Amino acid sequence: MIRVFELCLMLGALIRVAAASMGGFSFNGNIELAGVAEVSADNLFRLTNTTYFSVGRAFYAQPQTVKNSSNGKAFSFSTTFVFAIVTDESKLNGHGMAFVISPSKELSSGASSQHLGLFNRTNNGNSSNHIVAVELDTFRNQEFNDINDNHVGIDINSLTSVKSFPAGYFEDATGEFQNLSMVSGERIQAWVEYDATVNQLNVTLAPIHLSKPRLPLLSLDIDISPVILDQMYVGFSSATGRLVQSHYVLGWSFQMEGKAQLDLSRLPSVPGNQQSKSRSKELAIGLSISGVVLAAIIFSFIVFLSMKRKDKFTEIIEDWEVQYGPHRFSYKDLFAATKGFRETELLGKGGFGEVYKGVLPVSKTQVAVKRISHNSKQGMKEFVAEIATIGRLRHPNLVRLLGYCRGEGQLLLVYDYMPNASLDKFIYNKAQVTVNWVQRFKIIKDVALALTYLHEEWVEVIVHRDIKASNVLLDSDLRAKLGDFGLARSSKRTQDPQTTHVAGTFGYIAPELAKNGRATPSTDVYAYGAFCLEVVCGRRPVESRVSPEEVALVDWVYQRWREGKILSTVDPKLNKDIKIEEAELVLKLGLLCSHPMAEIRPRMSQVLQYLKGDASLPENFDFHVLGQDQKGESYKPAILSYSTPSITFTESFKSVGR
Template sequence: MRNGQNIRAWIEFDGPQFEINVTIAPVAVSKPSRPLISYSNPKIANYVSTEMYVGFSASKTNWVEAQRILAWSLSDTGVAADINTTNLPVFLPETTSSSLSAGAIAGIAIACVVFLLICLSGGYWFWRKTKIEEEDEIEDWELEYWPHRFSYGELKQATDGFSKNDLLGQGGFGRVYRGTLPNNTQVAVKCVNHDSKQGLREFMAEISSMGRLQHINLVQMRGWCRKGNELMLVYDFMPNGSLNRWIFDNPKTLLGWEGRRRVLADVAEGLNYLHHGWDKVVIHRDIKSSNILLDSEMRGRLGDFGLAKLYEHGAAPNTTRVVGTLGYLAPELATVTAPTVASDVYSFGVVVLEVACGRRPIETWAAEEEQVLIDWVREKYLDGRVCEAADKRIAGQYVAEEMERVLKLGLACCHPDPQHRPTMNEVVAVLVGDEAAAAPAAVLSELAQAGESVGCSGGDTNAEESPLQSTV
């Protein structure tokens, strides 16, 4: 088959006997009496029909082999007509000389050297072009927004080439890596992808404004880097991770009540700064326990501003896209897509209940009437047993009146009517303020009246409703 000579093949199918015979011989040899391959099986009937197409197919493995059909004859009734092979061409394999002249060898060597130099030059040019695109090309509009720019090389080196070992987490908005800058400062690098440069520009305009936010209870943004349509945001690294890791899923070290109360106060102050303490209103839109990070001193900081929006004080939000996390979304967002500071307050109220009760907003393992945290705590409140909702794992670490006040505050923040929710100023007053001085007297009076009528140890559920109770 491989000598280059023409080969003739006879392929015969006997329908009644379900038999296929294949006979092969060189062109100059007549048909042998014994077929090379003979196969008989009744199952052949499953693969033929009364009308069929006849043709040729070929395949090859790891080598290249040229095969040509020079002539063929077909008959569906009896023996096919014989083929005249006298004038068929013969394609013999080409022969090559094993010896090369000195000139030929020298020419091949020179050609190889020239080819190698061309490849090296092309590789160097491509490397320089990529380096310029990744690190040195800064468009004017970028510096208009935020001058503190890291090079891609700096962040790649800081994260060990964006190694999986340095991956802190990932979500819908991108991946977060831990990195170490040349001055040994640890940072978190968040990689955010955008589909277009225009969308990236708009996103960067908002992020740049948020980068100028300065508050001890917000995760500080240190700078940025752009590579194509990917934006890398550099934040302060929070060594103790997110709040949810210290409360849920049987943590190695459970965060106690004092630590939880302090974190809630920290986050409340940070959120109050976003709503009322800056020259613009910042609506976070994704407040949840996994976005609350803990620094080296276990103080809470609000992070992840990937969904945040900026508005002028007194201006109406104009976004038409509902974003956030199930379980933390305010109910009004089901019909009114524009978020408000009140929708942030609702999400914070869910976090308050999470921290106090040690339960997630939705627990599928619980009984049907206990799956939704807000409904479960509200039922406890209406039954005069609100403190029964407190996390049993920290029993004995808190004063009952303080736990009661925090649980009621969480319910007040989660009121279905946004007009009846407290502002973050009032929330901070309850969590941080001194009852004798710092906290507004009206808020504390409401809390005191609510505590007298419905408390942890029971009480008169038919007492006259206080202003705070009407908002629970």
């Protein structure tokens, strides 16, 4: 049955609702509040207040039948409401509010700040949300492609608006656009209307003293029938983050298959607006000249302190950041999450700086925050590379980049927290064996899966350039995830003739990379081969405190293979906990991947086939090629590779992980 209702949210808890003309229904105060939503001391309905990182919602308690059950088509509806947003003039704008049509009035997964209490980082954009919303957004979020910090948007299952426009209205007489500041504290009326006969959704704004403009602010041709369910809840949602503001709803009317009407003469004024302006004026007139001077001095001092504090948390946004899209965290949030980057939260250090453990203030999610040091030689260039690559990659064996921040002269990256840290801490643990052979073999396959995705399955070829045990992180289930994309490059960039500096870690660098500085998927394969040997043998690719014939791991394993003793290179800490066939396979595969001739190395998809047993190592492959050059003269490839005079040693080469 078609339902009609009119809700006027006024005078505290006594919310009066007019009787419906078509359905004959009358509702009285049937509004459910959630979060910080309240009836304020001024007898006004307020969604949010000045509480940090909070969510406030108000929904009509009963669901509305919004679709025809016989044909699945949405009904037409009309709603109008008057809102006001009050912001402290000394502070920046908060995040705004939204009118919402939702299958549930709970929205328990809705996060605060820029998510407006509707979605969160994981479900934003999911078609299973079944949400239609009109956002009144007062903060520009780059991740949602916001057009400015004062706009209206139509949202379908996502906070990336299908259509948006600066807040304002078009004059009836001239058609000229007039801007409306939604954070002015003034009362603004909004109309949201859906016409099911033409499948059109219109949104209109106007100051309270004007009638509804003939031309809508936003008009979207859309059939919302596939989006919504048969019964939906209607209401409002808002949120605050580190930036706060109060969101008021002064009156609301909603009607199915008709035109919503609202009696504007009964609406209350907004607190902290006209009255505060009047008091400010009286105070200014009453001040003496000496009082004015004193006030000016005090005000200047407060402004100075405020600017000084603001400088500490100043953030930078440049043009290149807009296109990449990962979530941008505020510096204040990350500062709080890491307890001010306290030493006790430090997880490790490396060539790129420090990594800290953090707990996000609202969601309480554990994260790892990488702070790139000021004296890092890679600096901004590598930071941009990481944002441009890992920020868009999604694979179960890649460490997920949750977002980033640039503030206080620092470059910050936020990752999923890996409770078991990096693989090298397990392999080189002298106290006890913490990863057995089954776990090591799975880790080797996990890294192969990640590299296959980067090289052959993503939209463009990504070369990691720094594969090693310290960059392989382990989650709570010891699943391996390849991380640290600070050196990553797309295939287009690696072919740039000016990109000729050697990057990577000493011991994993392919001979051709040492000569020309150009990273390719094949140079990643070489590093992966060294990584395989490292995991099986339990030692680094280059060791100084061993006998001369064992310094280079590739040389040593190859020599033992020639002697028929390849299994003698296996990590002694494994004891009998090893599958002979698998260990021999990985050792030979490591040699094949670390071949000095790039054209002989396999692709990562082939490596996966070998590891899964879907293919056998080439029978006609002569591993003795490892000990010959193109003229047939013997040499030691690994020693030659790592002592080539053209190599330029940098700080990153000396790094043994972070």
